Amino acid sequence: MTSAVDSLLEFLRFPSISTDPKNNSDVRACSDWLMKTLSGMGLSTERYETPGHPVVVAKNVHQKGKKNILIYGHYDVQPVDPVNLWTTPPFEPSIRNKIIYARGSADNKGQMLAHVMGVKATLEKHKELPVNLTFLFEGEEEIGSPNLRPFLEKHKAELPADLIVISDTGMVGPGIPTLTYSLRGIACLEVLIKGPQMDLHSGVFGGAVMNPLLAMARLMNSFHDPEGKVKVEGFYNNVKNVADWEKANWKNLPNSDEEIKTLTGVKKLFGEPGYNSREHTWARPTLEFNGAGGGYLGAGSKTVIPSQVILKISCRLVPEQKPAEVLKAVEAHIKKHMPSEVSYEIIPGHSGSPYYVDPFSDHGKAAQRALQSTFHRETAFIREGGSIPIVQDFKEVLGADTLLLGLSLPDCRAHSPDENFPVENYEQGILLNQYLLQELAK
Amino acid sequence: MTSAVDSLLEFLRFPSISTDPKNNSDVRACSDWLMKTLSGMGLSTERYETPGHPVVVAKNVHQKGKKNILIYGHYDVQPVDPVNLWTTPPFEPSIRNKIIYARGSADNKGQMLAHVMGVKATLEKHKELPVNLTFLFEGEEEIGSPNLRPFLEKHKAELPADLIVISDTGMVGPGIPTLTYSLRGIACLEVLIKGPQMDLHSGVFGGAVMNPLLAMARLMNSFHDPEGKVKVEGFYNNVKNVADWEKANWKNLPNSDEEIKTLTGVKKLFGEPGYNSREHTWARPTLEFNGAGGGYLGAGSKTVIPSQVILKISCRLVPEQKPAEVLKAVEAHIKKHMPSEVSYEIIPGHSGSPYYVDPFSDHGKAAQRALQSTFHRETAFIREGGSIPIVQDFKEVLGADTLLLGLSLPDCRAHSPDENFPVENYEQGILLNQYLLQELAK
Numbered sequence: 098m099t100s101a102v103d104s105l106l107e108f109l110r111f112p113s114i115s116t117d118p119k120n121n122s123d124v125r126a127c128s129d130w131l132m133k134t135l136s137g138m139g140l141s142t143e144r145y146e147t148p149g150h151p152v153v154v155a156k157n158v159h160q161k162g163k164k165n166i167l168i169y170g171h172y173d174v175q176p177v178d179p180v181n182l183w184t185t186p187p188f189e190p191s192i193r194n195k196i197i198y199a200r201g202s203a204d205n206k207g208q209m210l211a212h213v214m215g216v217k218a219t220l221e222k223h224k225e226l227p228v229n230l231t232f233l234f235e236g237e238e239e240i241g242s243p244n245l246r247p248f249l250e251k252h253k254a255e256l257p258a259d260l261i262v263i264s265d266t267g268m269v270g271p272g273i274p275t276l277t278y279s280l281r282g283i284a285c286l287e288v289l290i291k292g293p294q295m296d297l298h299s300g301v302f303g304g305a306v307m308n309p310l311l312a313m314a315r316l317m318n319s320f321h322d323p324e325g326k327v328k329v330e331g332f333y334n335n336v337k338n339v340a341d342w343e344k345a346n347w348k349n350l351p352n353s354d355e356e357i358k359t360l361t362g363v364k365k366l367f368g369e370p371g372y373n374s375r376e377h378t379w380a381r382p383t384l385e386f387n388g389a390g391g392g393y394l395g396a397g398s399k400t401v402i403p404s405q406v407i408l409k410i411s412c413r414l415v416p417e418q419k420p421a422e423v424l425k426a427v428e429a430h431i432k433k434h435m436p437s438e439v440s441y442e443i444i445p446g447h448s449g450s451p452y453y454v455d456p457f458s459d460h461g462k463a464a465q466r467a468l469q470s471t472f473h474r475e476t477a478f479i480r481e482g483g484s485i486p487i488v489q490d491f492k493e494v495l496g497a498d499t500l501l502l503g504l505s506l507p508d509c510r511a512h513s514p515d516e517n518f519p520v521e522n523y524e525q526g527i528l529l530n531q532y533l534l535q536e537l538a539k
Numbered sequence: 540m541t542s543a544v545d546s547l548l549e550f551l552r553f554p555s556i557s558t559d560p561k562n563n564s565d566v567r568a569c570s571d572w573l574m575k576t577l578s579g580m581g582l583s584t585e586r587y588e589t590p591g592h593p594v595v596v597a598k599n600v601h602q603k604g605k606k607n608i609l610i611y612g613h614y615d616v617q618p619v620d621p622v623n624l625w626t627t628p629p630f631e632p633s634i635r636n637k638i639i640y641a642r643g644s645a646d647n648k649g650q651m652l653a654h655v656m657g658v659k660a661t662l663e664k665h666k667e668l669p670v671n672l673t674f675l676f677e678g679e680e681e682i683g684s685p686n687l688r689p690f691l692e693k694h695k696a697e698l699p700a701d702l703i704v705i706s707d708t709g710m711v712g713p714g715i716p717t718l719t720y721s722l723r724g725i726a727c728l729e730v731l732i733k734g735p736q737m738d739l740h741s742g743v744f745g746g747a748v749m750n751p752l753l754a755m756a757r758l759m760n761s762f763h764d765p766e767g768k769v770k771v772e773g774f775y776n777n778v779k780n781v782a783d784w785e786k787a788n789w790k791n792l793p794n795s796d797e798e799i800k801t802l803t804g805v806k807k808l809f810g811e812p813g814y815n816s817r818e819h820t821w822a823r824p825t826l827e828f829n830g831a832g833g834g835y836l837g838a839g840s841k842t843v844i845p846s847q848v849i850l851k852i853s854c855r856l857v858p859e860q861k862p863a864e865v866l867k868a869v870e871a872h873i874k875k876h877m878p879s880e881v882s883y884e885i886i887p888g889h890s891g892s893p894y895y896v897d898p899f900s901d902h903g904k905a906a907q908r909a910l911q912s913t914f915h916r917e918t919a920f921i922r923e924g925g926s927i928p929i930v931q932d933f934k935e936v937l938g939a940d941t942l943l944l945g946l947s948l949p950d951c952r953a954h955s956p957d958e959n960f961p962v963e964n965y966e967q968g969i970l971l972n973q974y975l976l977q978e979l980a981k
Contacts, residue, residue, distance in 0.1 A: 116839055176841065182737065240839060267743075281742060285840050294804030295955065299827045300723060300925030303855050304819035305799055307809035310828040314759035321753065357747055362736030367749035367880045377746035385741045386752040387842050390832010393851065398727045398888050400829050400853050409835065411842045413745050438809045446840050483742030512843060513737040 101214040101527060102197075102520060104134065108172075108206050109190040109199040115150055115173035115240045124150045124236050127172050131234060138217045140232070145252065147244035150236030154255070157220075159229035164537055165257035167231045167497070168530075169487065170209025170265065171238030174201035175512045182514035198517045203509035207518035208264040208526060209234060211504060215530025227538035231256055235487075238265075241285075241447030242487050249494040258497040260460050260537065264526060265485060266503030269350050269477045271519075274468035276476050277501035278456040281382070282414035283484035284423045285446025288316070288431060290406050292439045296392075297402040307438035309406045310392055317408065319434040320384050324370045327384045329430045335417045339380045346478050347375050360508050379480035383413045384427070411446070413482060420448035449486020454498045463539065464500050467532035471525055502529065543656040543969060544639075544962060546576065550614075550648050551632040551641040557592055557615035557682050566592045566678050569614050573676060580659045582674070587694070589686035592678030596697070599662075601671035606979055607699035609673045609939070610972075611929070612651025612707065613680035616643035617954045624956035637962045644960035645951035650706040651676060653946060653965050657972025669980035673698055680707075683889065684929050691936040700939040702902050702979065706968060707927065708945030711792050711919045713961075716910035719943035720898040721821070721922035722930060724856035726865045727829075727888025730758070730873055732848050734881045738834075739844040749880030751848045752834055759850065761876040762826050766812045769826045771872040777859045781822045788920045789817050798949060821922035825855045826869070853888070855924060862890035891928030896940045905981065906942050909974035913967055944971065 111127035114120040128144060128151050135155035136142045142155040150173060159165070177187040177200050185191040190199035197207065212232070219226055233256065235245050249256065268275040292309035293302070322328055353375045354366060368377040377383075391406030393399035412423050428443055435441050455461060456478050465476045481501075488499045504526045510516045553569035556562040570586060570593050577597035578584045584597040592615060601607070619629040619642050627633040632641035639649065654674070661668055675698065677687050691698065710717040734751035735744070764770055795817045796808060810819040819825075833848030835841035854865050870885055877883050897903060898920050910918045923943075930941045946968045952958045 116837075116841070179738075283742070283842070285842070287840075292805060297803060298925060298954065299825070299829060299853060300725070300855055300923075302799060302803060302820060303827045303924060304823050304825040305795075305808050305810045305816040306803060306805050307807075308828055310831045311759065311763065314756045314828075314831075317753065317756035318760040353747075357744060361734075361739060361744060361748055363734060363748050363880065365749075365880045366747050367878075368747045374747040378744060381746055383741070383746040385745045385842075385844060386750055386756075386834065387741060387840060388832070388834030388836045388845070389752045389755075390830070390834075390836060390848070392828065392830030392832075394830045394832060394849060398729075398829065398851060398853065400725070400727070400827075402827060403830070406832070407836060409840060411741055411840065413742055436809075438805070438807045481742070482745060483740060510737065511743070512740045512841075515737075 102523065104214065105197065105207060105210050105523060106190045108210055109201055110188055112188045113173050113201070113236065114176050115237050116176060124173055128153055128236060131172055134213065135232065138220055145248060147248060149244050152245070152248050153234040155232040157226045157230050159257070163229045165231070165259045166228045166262060166534065166537055167233055167256060167258040167495070168212050168262045169233045170212065170263070171205045171235050172209070173236040173239050174206070175204070175239050179514065184515055192520065195520045196517045197520060198515055200516055202516055202518035203505035204511035204516065205238065205265045207523050208504045211523050211526025212264060212530045215527045218527060219531050219534065226534055228534050229257065230534070231258065243447070245487055246490045246494065249490060253494060256495060258491070258495045261491045261495070261497050261499040262502065262533065263485065263488070263499055264502050264504050266481050266501045267505045267507060267509065268503055269479055269507070271506060272472060272474065274472040274474055274476045275479055275503055276456050276461065276464055276468065277479055277481050277503055278454050279416065279480035280452040280485050280488060281482050282418065282420055282449050282451035283411055283486065284414060284420040284448040285411040286424060286427065287407060287409045287444045287446060289442040289444060290408065290439050291404070291441060293402065293404050296404050299400040299402050302402060306402060307436060308402050309439055310403060312436040312439040313389060313406050313408055315436055316431065316434055317386060317389065320430070325367055326369045327382070329384065329426050331426045332382065332384070332423065335419070336382060337416055339376060350477060350479070356507055378482040380415055382415050382418060385411055385413070387411050413484065414451045416451045416453045418451060420450060424448065449484050450489040452485070452488045458498070460498065460500060460537065463536040464502060464533065467529055467536045468502070470532040471529040544965065546656065547639065547649060547652050547965060548632045550652055551643055552630055554630045555615050555643070555678065556618050557679050558618060566615060570595055570678060573614055576655065577674065580662055587690065589690060591686050594690055595676045597674040599668045599672050601699070605669070605671045607673070607701045608670045608704060608976065608979055609675055609698060609700040609937070610654050610704045611675045612654065612705070613647050613677050614651070615678040615681050616648070617646070617681050621956065626957055634962065638959050639962060640957055640959045642958055644958055645947035646953035646958065647680065647707045649960035649965050650946045650968060653968025654706060654972045657969045660969060661973050661976065668976055670976050671699065672976070673700065687929055688932045688936065691932060695936060698937060700937045703933045703937070703939050703941040704944065704975065705930070705941055706944050706946050708923055708943045709947045709949060709951065710945055711921055713948060714914060714916065715919050716914040716916055717919045717921055717945050718898055718903070718906055718910065719921050719923050719945055720896050721858060722894040722927055723924050724860065724862055724891050724893035725853055725926040726856060726862040726890040727853040728866060728869065729849060729851045729886045729888060731884040731886060732850065732881050733846070733883060735844065735846050738846050741842040741844050744844060748844060749878060750844045751881055752845060754878040754881040755831060755848050755850055757878055758873065758876055759828060759831065762872070767809055768811045769824070771826065771868050773868045774824065774826070774865065777861070778824060779858055781818055785920065792817070792919060802949065820924040822857055824857050824860060827853055827855070829853050855926070856893045858893045858895040860893060862892060866890065891926050892931045894930045902940065902942060902979065905978035906944060906975060909971055909978045910944070912974040913971040
């Protein structure tokens with residue numbers, strides 16, 4: 098197994114940050130490495146250029162009568178700021194207590210490479226795979242996959258899929274096999290709030306001019322009631338209640354209140370009244386501020402009234418909310434609540450629909466057997482709070498459902514400093530891939 | 540007069556930016572030039588080293604029985620960014636339509652050199668001055684004069700002063716002689732608002748955890764009522780009403796609503812109800828946000844719940860508010876209104892007392908006569924909204940009041956690109972200095 102871990106460490110050394118143009122060549126170098134690794138295993142590989150970062154596709158020799166399985170992953174990663182909070186540098190992977198620390202270790206390089214190494218193991222043992230496999234690896238997941246859907250539409254014929262498999266989610270706890278059957282969607286926008294035409298001296302003008310930061314605070318404060326329920330008109334239209342079988346299954350999971358407190362260091366939770374923290378994060382929609390501000394934020398003071406400030410908003414959506422409808426409602430809310438002394442501009446962001454798949458379908462049952470063989474325990478059925486918009490794209494363009502077989506742990510710190518992935522989970526993923534392809538072939 | 544203008548152009552060519560260490564030698568070269576100019580006029584000059592930039596002092600031969608007048612100015616200037624917005628380079632003075640464009644032309648080289656050239660003219664005519672004059676020119680005003688108060692304390696005995704004169708403020712309009720008799724004080728602090736121990740994935744945790752940006756918005760929103768009055772308990776204690784004579788005088792000044800709209804590009808003003816924009820900026824205290832925010836503020840989106848966010852607050856104070864008391868009230872307000880789901884830390888900032896001097900004292904009347912002789916118009920009595928903390932230092936250390944006789948115009952663009960100072964204002968300043976010393980000697 099050492100060589101599989103070494104391969105992962107190599108993969109993690111590429112700073113393949115997709116959002117920052119200065120890392121473009123790193124993203125490409127990472128795709129080079131992937132091409133070489135996949136073709137070295139005997140797969141036929143192809144790199145497709147997009148307006149952004151390239152898509153890498155690899156296949157075994159497809160044969161009639163075999164099931165078509167498409168395994169998706171992404172080789173791009175999140176930015177690393179604040180870099181000073183990392184124990185070891187984000188792109189110099191470090192193994193401490195059998196846990197790999199590096200940006201991308203959990204999200205998603207570790208999980209995707211487990212599938213690659215599983216396939217490699219099968220090919221080494223059996224020379225062939227029990228299914229027609231297509232690996233589809235993109236380099237733009239962390240910026241919302243802007244070019245993936247066009248790619249799927251253009252190359253649909255080359256991407257046969259009875260089923261999609263993605264490992265880019267989490268396990269509810271160490272050693273607990275986990276099948277994710279629902280994801281929240283997302284809808285983003287930002288608001289540029291504009292006051293005076295230049296930064297003003299707060300002594301000369303302060304008191305007579307609306308400070309755009311005050312306008313921003315007033316707008317921000319209008320979105321939620323004191324307890325945290327979203328006040329945007331129509332926001333909760335179409336939101337479905339959690340089913341009884343889900344509630345029953347979730348009762349057996351570790352306590353999410355305690356888990357969230359431990360993971361985040363927060364002493365007191367906060368959320369929409371009438372729901373527990375599992376429901377808050379898995380089954381209820383949110384309106385969150387991901388970035389807000391302006392003016393002087395450096396050391397010391399600079400007594401200005403800023404000219405412009407920015408507010409970045411993302412909504413997490415649950416079945417069956419529609420991103421376009423939610424964004425429309427949020428825009429109408431902004432129009433209604435923005436103080437009249439400032440002007441503003443809305444900059445649209447990315448969005449993706451929420452997802453729901455039946456975990457008791459034939460494919461779902463095959464996955465459960467593979468999970469049982471790997472982990473020797475019953476599967477936990479969960480939703481996740483994050484968004485994987487491409488799951489919806491796969492459904493719409495390729496006509497296939499997605500099985501989400503997550504391998505990262507709750508404290509994986511995805512998107513945060515000290516992101517990590519245990520060596521054990523990586524090895525379990527390699528095993529799971531082998532059982533899964535066998536089970537799906539039945 | 541040509542030679543006086545030439546001297547100013549020479550003076551303006553030094554890029555004496557005090558905040559940037561790479562200009563240290565320019566600041567020194569500028570002080571060399573000043574030393575040479577002052578000693579060339581027959582004054583005894585001395586340069587005092589400080590931990591930062593030097594202080595230049597120049598005196599005539601002091602005689603018993605004459606009044607001691609100290610004229611203060613600063614030879615350092617603000618940075619020039621964004622330099623591409625300058626019509627001509629900031630340190631290559633350009634005269635267009637009889638207006639001098641250069642960094643420092645208004646703030647403060649033009650105004651301070653007018654005093655120097657006024658003294659030069661008097662000495663050329665009369666060989667001596669009617670008063671015991673001390674010029675005190677510092678090179679650190681634009682960075683908050685960190686070494687001036689210690690300097691004053693150390694050299695108090697060498698700085699006799701019955702009165703301080705400073706021209707580093709503005710005229711209400713072209714040709715209108717202006718005496719500033721009150722300045723707002725300042726009290727700053729910042730609040731670090733702390734939520735989860737790291738940035739969180741807003742999909743995984745969103746809905747169950749208080750977002751520090753939401754906490755910040757709630758706090759920000761608690762400081763003012765909807766119309767802009769500050770709601771901090773005790774904030775308006777000690778605030779004096781504007782006197783009837785002030786209101787009567789201010790009625791004759793140009794319309795400040797229109798002036799503020801033109802200068803800032805703001806279409807609709809905003810401020811504490813019951814006061815006009817003159818009063819808002821000159822005579823009412825404010826609580827302003829100079830910087831606020833956190834999370835991801837770069838291009839595109841990063842769907843995080845930030846761990847920490849910052850809020851920078853400055854209050855402008857009016858007579859007779861005390862900075863320490865106001866800060867205490869603001870801190871108590873923060874304690875009361877900070878949502879309990881987050882923790883916080885207060886970082887103290889700088890502060891300075893508001894200033895008020897009687898414009899109808901003997902010195903004030905002398906200044907009015909000098910202004911009348913120079914401009915042939917009645918003096919406008921104004922307050923200013925900004926803070927000049929050294930005025931308070933002069934009062935406390937040297938025991939002298941300050942007359943603020945500003946010479947720059949409202950559109951002088953101090954601290955901004957295309958800073959400017961009309962040749963006429965410079966020449967009026969030279970004349971004013973001559974009348975002023977005569978009147979003060981009476």
